[in-house]
Amino acid sequence: MIDLSGRKALVTGAGMGIGQGVAVELARQGAEVAVHYPPFEKSADATVERINGLGGRAATVRGDLRVVSECRRVVDEAAAALDGLDILVNNAGVTRTRDFLEMDEEVYGEQFELNVRGYFFCAQQAVPHMLERGGGSIVNISSIHGRGGLPRHSAYAATKGAVDAFTRELAVELAGQKIRVNAVAPGIIEVPRYFDIPGYTTEFGNTLVPAGRVGTPEDVGRAVTFLASDAAxxxxGQVLYVDGGTSARMGLWWDQGDRPR
Known part of the structure; x- marks a missing residue:
């Protein structure tokens, strides 16, 4: 049984997609949730409405986590709104697909600023708040791209490899202060932007996953909730893959009758 009653959580990038699924699942298990969303999104109302529908408590905070001072403000405002902070879920990130030889400094920098630097300084700002409450849990959202390669994702994969390394190091550094640090690495999680990919359909996505279906934000939310709870x-210092077996499958592929249909 997972019970997060009385816990205070901040989820970055929680206005939609995976972040929304995580925020709602934390609330479902009793946590009070601060829902962060970036300046280029209009609101996080949909997430708040879902949390309110569960009888939960939610607050919103807006900020550009590519900027270190904004990371600090967002964390402090979330802690103030919730009267404390026990859980940080670093989820806000960006994916940009480019051929390696076409990657430019701006697109490269954008991914590292948000996917790595944003995680680092949000965590740094969150730790003192957690120490005031006797400890806490940080969960970083990584990706299967941190483990295996896929063309046109060189910079993105590098950011997720950095997140995995950061997770392990910080776990060791904070273990004595009763702050646990883990990561969840999603595989194909169907979010609205997938349908902007030419030719993508749910049926096609299902054929790519050994489990025979694409994942949902709720799948990631349940994994995060477990890692944030006393059950964990x-x-x-662990990276938990939530990918329906994708990262476990051998890359050498030929059809021996075992491909999902």
Missing amino acids: DFIT
Whole structure:
């Protein structure tokens, strides 16, 4: 049983997609949730409405986590709105697909500023708030791209490899202060932007995953909720793959009758 009653959580990039699924699942298990969303999104109302529908408590905070001072402000405002902070879910990120030889400094920098630097300084700002409450849990959203290669994702994959390394190091550094640090690495999680990819359909996505279906934001939310809870009290420094078996499958491929239909 997962019970997060009384816990205070900040989820970055929670206005839609995976972040929304995580925020709602934390609220479902009793946490009070600060829903962060970036300046280029209009609001996080949909997430707040879903949390309110569960009888939960939500606050919103807006900010550009590519900027270090904004990371600090967002965390402090979330802690003030919730009267404390026990859980940080670093989820806000950006994916940009480019051929390696076409990658430019601006697109490269944008991904590292948000996907790595944003995680780092949000975590740094969150730790003192957690220490005031006797400890806490940080969950970083990584990706299967941190483990295996896929063309046109060189910079994005590098950011997620950095997140995995950061997760392990910080877990060791903070273990003595009762702050656990883990990561969740999603595979194909169907979010609205997938349908902007030419030719993508749910049926096609299902054929790519050994489990025979694409994942949902709720799948990631359940994994994050587990890692943030006392049920995972002896788990730190780990990367949990939520990918329906994608990262476990051998890359050498030929059809031997075992491909999902």
